[in-house]
Amino acid sequence: MSALLNIANLSVCFPLAFGLMDIFSPRRERHLRVLEDVSLDLGQGETLGLVGESGSGKTTLARAVLGLVPRSAGDIAFDGEMIVGRSEGAFRTMRRKAAMMFQDPVASLSPRLKVGTLLVEPFIIHGEPVASRRETAERLLALVGLPAAFAERYPHELSGGQARRVGVARALALNPRMVLADEPTAGLDVSVQGDILNLMTRLKGEFGLSYIVVTHDLALVRHVSDRLAIMYLGRLVELGPTADVFRAPRHPYTRALLDAEPIPDPRRRREDLAIEGEIPSILNRPSGCEFHTRCRFARESCRNEAPDFTQDASGSAVRCHYPLE
C-alpha cells in the first residue's frame, strides 16, 4: 500500500501572550504545544480513525494537514509531493485534492447562501470552470441522495442529517482523493448516523477515496476505519489495525477509553471506574510519560522518563514503557 499522505514529526504550537509579570517567572511555558512530534501515514484507499478526548489535538492534526493551522515543525507530503513552506499558497494545490468535512455542518455553511451556491463555491475558490452551476449542484446533490430541489434551500432549512449530506457533497465537489472528516456524525441520531457512514463508505468505493475520520466515538470508528491512531495531549500514544486495537489495546489509555464506553446492555454494567481524573492542561504537561497521572499501571520510571513511540514490524506502535499484553 503506497502512502497518499506522509506526516513526519509534525508539531503545532501557539505563542502565548507574554506580559511584564512573566519576567519574574521565567519557567512559565511560553508556547501552547498543541501537537507534538506526530508521524503518520495514510495509505491509498485507507480509512484512518483519529481518536482522543477533547483537547487531545486530533482536530488540530487534521487542520494542520491542510494548512488551516500553521505547523511549527515537521513535514507533510501529499501524493509524493512535499509541501514547502507554511503559506496558504503552499497548501492550495493540495486542498483541491484533499477536502475537509467540518464538525458542525450547519455552522460551516454560510447562512446567507443557498445550498446550490454553496455546492459550487469550491469551484469558484479554486478557479475551476463550471459549465452549468445548476447541473453541477444537482449532480452533487444526487450523489449524496438529496433531491435536486434542495439547491434552493438555505442551510437553516436542513435537518442535521441533510446538512451533513450537503457537507459531504461540498467535500466531494472537486473530486478529491482524501477527505478529512471531523466528527462526521456528532449531534446526529443513531438511526441517521448509520446513513451518513454508509454514504461515506459507498462514496469511498466509487471515488477511491482515503479518509481520516476524527472522532471521540469509538463504536463508530470501529465500524469504518482500517487503522486507529489514539492521541493524548497532542501526541500519538497508540497506532494499529482497528481490530487489533479493539481486541488487545496495548496502551493503558486506549484500554481505559475502551473500558469507559457505556455498554448498551444492562447485564454487563461496569462496576469499576475505567479511568479517574481529567486530561491535564497542556500548559502543565506531566513529567515523564504524560499519561502517568491517570495511569493505574504507572511505576516510578513512568514519572521520570518519557517513553518512545516504538513501532514493531507489523506497523503497530505504542508509547508506553510497559505496554499491556
Place this chain on the structure above:
Amino acid sequence: MTDPLLSVQGLSVNFRTPHGFVHALRNVDMQASAGEVIGIVGESGCGKSTLASAIANLLPGNAGIAAGRIRFRDNDVLRLDADAQRRLRGREIAMVFQDPMTAFSPVLTIGQQLIEFQHQMTGIGKAEKRQRAEAMLVRVGISDARLRLDGFPHEMSGGMRQRVAIAAALLMNPSLLIADEPTTALDVTLEAQIIHLLRALRRDYNGAIVIVSHQLGVIAELCDRVYVMYAGEVVELAPIDDIFHRPRHPYTQALLDCDPARLNQRGAVLPTIAGEIPDLTALPDGCVFAPRCSFADDRCRVPQVLTYVSDAHAARCHRVQP
C-alpha cells in the same frame, strides 16, 4: 405497591408555531416511585425533553397543556400557582441540564450560587449553608472543595461543572431529580465518571431519578425502568432488562439495532431506520411509526394502544399480544 411519587396521566402538550400546532406530546402516561431510576429514551424530536420540562413545569411560553395532569405527591403540578410551583422546584424537584455551563451564572462564585440555591432553607445561617455546599461538593467528588467555592464556573472543566451542577441539584435534598442528557456534552472518560457518580449517589438517595438520554448505553448503565418515546408518544415501557433483551415494539428493536456499540463485528453496511420522523404538525391517523416500520400492514392505519405483555411491560403495537 405504594403510590408513585410522580404520576403523569394522559399528558398532551402542543407548541404554537408559525406553521401551526406542533403536537409534541400525545397522551403520555408515566410513573416514578421513590428509589427508582427511570430512563426516557428516544431520538431528537421524540418529546423526551418536553416531557422532562413539563414535569418540572419549565415549558417554554409557546407551549400549552392540551390535556392530562401531572401529580407529584399530593400536588396537581399543573394547577399550582407560580409561587407554589417555584417552591416545589426549589425543594422537591431538581433538574440537571445537558450543558453545565448554562446552569450557572458566570459572574458569581460557585459558593455564592450554591448558597443562593438554598434560599428556601430558612432557619440556618449563611455559614452553615456554605458548609452544606462544601460537604455536597465533596460528596460529588470535587477535590479542594473549599477552594472551589471561591472559584468561578469558567475556571472549571466541563466534567467538573457537571459534578457541581449535580451537587447544586441535590443541595435541597429533592425527592425527584431530573437529568436531561447529563453526559452528552462530556468526553467518554468523564461520562463514565458521571455515570459512576450518579450510581453512587442513588445508593444513599431515596428519591426518584429520571434520566433523559438519546444514548442507549447511558440508559443501560443507569436505569431500572425505561420509557421509549417516538414522535411524542410512549411506544414502549418496560423494566431495563426487557427493553434490551426482549423489546416488543418495532421502533425499540430498530433503535437497538442501529446502535453501533451493539455490533461486535465490523459489517459492510450499518443498519439504519429508513425514512424520517413524521411532521408533528400533521400526524398520520394510525401508528406514528408505521411509515418507517418494516412490519407495517393495514392494521397500522388505526391508532394504536399500549398493550401489556406483563405487569410492567407494554408496547404500542397491534403485533403485541398480551
